[in-house]
Amino acid sequence: MKIHEYQAKEIFKEFGIKTPRGRVASTPEEAEAVAKEVGGPVAVKAQVHVGGRGKAGGIKVAQTPAEAKEAAAQILGMDIKGLTVKKVLVEEASRIAKEYYLGFVADRAAKAVTLMASSEGGVEIEEVARTNPDAIVKVTVDPHLGLHGFQAFAVGKKLTGDAKKARAVADVLSRIYKAFVAYDCSLAEINPFVEAEDGGFVALDAKINIDDNALFRRARLAEGRDDLAETELRAKAADLSYVPMTGNVACIVNGAGLAMTTMDLVKLYGGEPANFLDVGGSSSPEKILTAMDIIMSSPGVKAVLVNIFGGITRCDDVATGLVAALEKHPLDVPLVVRLTGTNEEEAREILKKAGIEAGSDMDEAVKAAVEAARGSA
Amino acid sequence: MSILVDENTKLIVQGITGRDGSFHAARMKEYGTKVVAGVTPGKGGSSVDDIPVFDAVAEATEATGANTSIIFVPVAFAADAVYEAVDAGLALVVIITEGIPVADMNKIYHHAAERGARFVGPNSPGLISPGKAKVGIMPARIHEPGGVGVVSRSGTLTYEVVYSLTRADLGQSTCLGIGGDPVIGTGFIDCLGMFEADAETRAVVLIGEIGGDDEERAAEYIKAAMSKPVVSFIAGRTAPPGKRMGHAGAIISGGAGTAEGKREALTAAGVGVADTPSAIPAMVKEALGLPAD
Known part of the structure; x- marks a missing residue:
C-alpha cells in the first residue's frame, strides 16, 4: 500500500527525523493559513500516488501566503496521470546545498531489508542505477540483528566524506530503519535528503510503502487507504483480488495464477482482457454477485468469461452464485462458463436449469469468449 | 522415489x-x-x-x-x-x-x-507424491503416479497443468507449489536439484509467473546443472506493470520481473516455453522421445 508524502513525513517526524515545517491542506484558504504560520517562502506540493508530479505542474514555490493560496487553487483538483489532487502539502522552502538519496527496501532476493544510499539525490534511484551504478552504496541488514551503527556510519562517510556529517547521516539512517520495522514498510525513502545551506540535514521528500500482508496489524494506516480505484477497494472489501484493465473480455477466475493465464489466453486468441479477478478459494454466491458487479463496471466489456478449476472451490457453489447474480443483474453481453473439478456435474446441472451451457476445456472457452466479444461489439 | x-x-x-x-x-x-x-x-x-x-x-x-x-x-x-x-x-x-x-x-x-x-511456502498449496503421500490442499484425484516432476508458484494453475498431464498419461513423481509470496523457503532451484537427483523423475514442468527473478535464476541453473528435460509456462504476459496480481509476489516493478524477460531467459537456456498450459503434455512427450497421441 502506498501512503502520501505528508503521511510518510508524519512517520519520519515521529522517529525524530527533521522535515520542513508545514502541514497538509485541502483548500486554498487552508494552504494560505499554513503559509502564514510557516512564514517566508513555501513549497506547495500535490499529494497524489504517482511519480513525476513536479514535471506535471504539481509542485509550486510561493513567496507569500497569497501566492500559496493561488498555487493551491491551481493544484487542487488538478488531474495528474488520471488521478485527482485532493490535498496539498504546504511547507517551508529549503535552501539546498547538496542532495542525497537515502532508502530502505524489502529485498526479495536477499530475504532481508537492503539499505541503499547515494550522493546523487533528487533523481530517481532507478535512474542512478542505470546511469551511474557505482554511486549507489548498498548494505543488507540482518533481519535479526538490525542495522549496526558502524554500517550506518560507513554509509554516511562514503556519501559525505566527512566524519561529522557521516554521524548525522548515520543517525538519520538508523531512524529510518526503526520506522521501517515499526510500520512494516516495504519501502521507505528520503529523496532528496538535503544538506541545507545552514549545514543541517532535512528530509525534503518522503516516500513509504507498507507491506500489504502486514496491514492487518497496521489498521490505522489502512483506514484512509486511497491508493486504489474505488472498484479495487470494493473488491478488496469483498476479499476479491481485482485489477481493472481496458479490454473487451471480462474474466472471473479462481486462483491468481490461473486468472493471469486466462487473461494471457484471451490475448493469445485475439481478444483483450478487461480485468484480472481472482475469487479466491471459497466462493459464496454473494462473492460472485459482487464480482459480476465489479467487472461490469468496466465500460468496454463485450463478453464475460468464467473459468473455474474446482479444488477447494466447489464448482456448484460458483454455479449457484452465478445464477443468483444473473437473476439480480441480467447480463446484456454473452457469458461463457468453463468449469472442471470438484462437483462439476452438480454445477452443470444448476447452470443448465438456468439455461447456461458450461464447457470443460479452457482453450475452447477462451476462444468462445473472444469470438462472442467480437460478435457483440 | x-x-x-x-x-x-x-x-x-x-x-x-x-x-x-x-x-x-x-x-x-x-x-x-x-x-x-x-x-x-x-x-x-x-x-x-x-x-x-x-x-x-x-x-x-x-x-x-x-x-x-x-x-x-x-x-x-x-x-x-x-x-x-x-x-x-x-x-x-x-x-x-x-x-x-x-x-x-x-x-x-x-x-x-x-x-x-x-x-x-508460505501461501503454498503444499505438495503431493502421487500414490504415496499428500501434504497439501490440492484435489487428489487429478494426480497419477509417474515420472514428471511439477514445480510451481501457483495453486489452481498447477492443478490445470497436472490434470492435463494426467489426461495425457503422464503421471507425476512429485507436484509442489512453492508459494505465491515474495519470500519463500524453498525455491525453483532447490526443487530442480532434487528432481535432477530423483531416480523416478524423468522430466520437470516448471510453472512460473511475473515478479522477481526466480525464473531467470532457475534458467541459469537448468543450463548449468540439469540433464533432465524441463518444460515451462509463465503466467502474466498481459499483466500491467506496478499492479499486484493476486499473489503478493506477482508484481512487475521498474520493468523487471516481466513474463517476456522470463520466457527469453528460459528459451536461451534451452528450456521449452509453452504458450498455453494445454500445450505442455505434448512438449513433455517430445522431450522424452515418447510418441504423441
Missing part, C-alpha cells in the same frame, strides 16, 4: 482444530498420508477424525516420531507456529497460510537456514 514427501512421511497438522485444518487433515489421511498428530495449543488430549491432538509440536513429535508438519494456523499466529516446528527439529515444514508479513518471513527464512530446516 519422489521428492520431500513419500510413504515415510509422518505428518503433524498445526491448526488441526480450525476449519481448513480439520477439513484437509481428513482429506490427507483419506489419501493415505500418515497423519500422526495434530497440534492446537489448549486443545491437547482431544482428537480430530481419530487423529490425536497435542498442545505443542515438541510433545506431538516426541509421542509420534513425526518428521513433517503442515501449517494451517491463522496469519496472526503463523510465524510462531513455524518457529515452533523448526525448533522441534522437523525436517520439512509446509506453510499453507497466506499473507504472512514479509518482515516475519525474512526472520523465519534465516532462522530456518541456520538450523538446516527446510520449509515450503
Whole structure:
C-alpha cells in the first residue's frame, strides 16, 4: 500500500527525523493559513500516488501566503496521470546545498531489508542505477540483528566524506530503519535528503510503502487507504483480488495464477482482457454477485468469461452464485462458463436449469469468449 | 522415489482444530498420508477424525516420531507456529497460510537456514507424491503416479497443468507449489536439484509467473546443472506493470520481473516455453522421445 508524502513525513517526524515545517491542506484558504504560520517562502506540493508530479505542474514555490493560496487553487483538483489532487502539502522552502538519496527496501532476493544510499539525490534511484551504478552504496541488514551503527556510519562517510556529517547521516539512517520495522514498510525513502545551506540535514521528500500482508496489524494506516480505484477497494472489501484493465473480455477466475493465464489466453486468441479477478478459494454466491458487479463496471466489456478449476472451490457453489447474480443483474453481453473439478456435474446441472451451457476445456472457452466479444461489439 | 514427501512421511497438522485444518487433515489421511498428530495449543488430549491432538509440536513429535508438519494456523499466529516446528527439529515444514508479513518471513527464512530446516511456502498449496503421500490442499484425484516432476508458484494453475498431464498419461513423481509470496523457503532451484537427483523423475514442468527473478535464476541453473528435460509456462504476459496480481509476489516493478524477460531467459537456456498450459503434455512427450497421441 502506498501512503502520501505528508503521511510518510508524519512517520519520519515521529522517529525524530527533521522535515520542513508545514502541514497538509485541502483548500486554498487552508494552504494560505499554513503559509502564514510557516512564514517566508513555501513549497506547495500535490499529494497524489504517482511519480513525476513536479514535471506535471504539481509542485509550486510561493513567496507569500497569497501566492500559496493561488498555487493551491491551481493544484487542487488538478488531474495528474488520471488521478485527482485532493490535498496539498504546504511547507517551508529549503535552501539546498547538496542532495542525497537515502532508502530502505524489502529485498526479495536477499530475504532481508537492503539499505541503499547515494550522493546523487533528487533523481530517481532507478535512474542512478542505470546511469551511474557505482554511486549507489548498498548494505543488507540482518533481519535479526538490525542495522549496526558502524554500517550506518560507513554509509554516511562514503556519501559525505566527512566524519561529522557521516554521524548525522548515520543517525538519520538508523531512524529510518526503526520506522521501517515499526510500520512494516516495504519501502521507505528520503529523496532528496538535503544538506541545507545552514549545514543541517532535512528530509525534503518522503516516500513509504507498507507491506500489504502486514496491514492487518497496521489498521490505522489502512483506514484512509486511497491508493486504489474505488472498484479495487470494493473488491478488496469483498476479499476479491481485482485489477481493472481496458479490454473487451471480462474474466472471473479462481486462483491468481490461473486468472493471469486466462487473461494471457484471451490475448493469445485475439481478444483483450478487461480485468484480472481472482475469487479466491471459497466462493459464496454473494462473492460472485459482487464480482459480476465489479467487472461490469468496466465500460468496454463485450463478453464475460468464467473459468473455474474446482479444488477447494466447489464448482456448484460458483454455479449457484452465478445464477443468483444473473437473476439480480441480467447480463446484456454473452457469458461463457468453463468449469472442471470438484462437483462439476452438480454445477452443470444448476447452470443448465438456468439455461447456461458450461464447457470443460479452457482453450475452447477462451476462444468462445473472444469470438462472442467480437460478435457483440 | 519422489521428492520431500513419500510413504515415510509422518505428518503433524498445526491448526488441526480450525476449519481448513480439520477439513484437509481428513482429506490427507483419506489419501493415505500418515497423519500422526495434530497440534492446537489448549486443545491437547482431544482428537480430530481419530487423529490425536497435542498442545505443542515438541510433545506431538516426541509421542509420534513425526518428521513433517503442515501449517494451517491463522496469519496472526503463523510465524510462531513455524518457529515452533523448526525448533522441534522437523525436517520439512509446509506453510499453507497466506499473507504472512514479509518482515516475519525474512526472520523465519534465516532462522530456518541456520538450523538446516527446510520449509515450503508460505501461501503454498503444499505438495503431493502421487500414490504415496499428500501434504497439501490440492484435489487428489487429478494426480497419477509417474515420472514428471511439477514445480510451481501457483495453486489452481498447477492443478490445470497436472490434470492435463494426467489426461495425457503422464503421471507425476512429485507436484509442489512453492508459494505465491515474495519470500519463500524453498525455491525453483532447490526443487530442480532434487528432481535432477530423483531416480523416478524423468522430466520437470516448471510453472512460473511475473515478479522477481526466480525464473531467470532457475534458467541459469537448468543450463548449468540439469540433464533432465524441463518444460515451462509463465503466467502474466498481459499483466500491467506496478499492479499486484493476486499473489503478493506477482508484481512487475521498474520493468523487471516481466513474463517476456522470463520466457527469453528460459528459451536461451534451452528450456521449452509453452504458450498455453494445454500445450505442455505434448512438449513433455517430445522431450522424452515418447510418441504423441
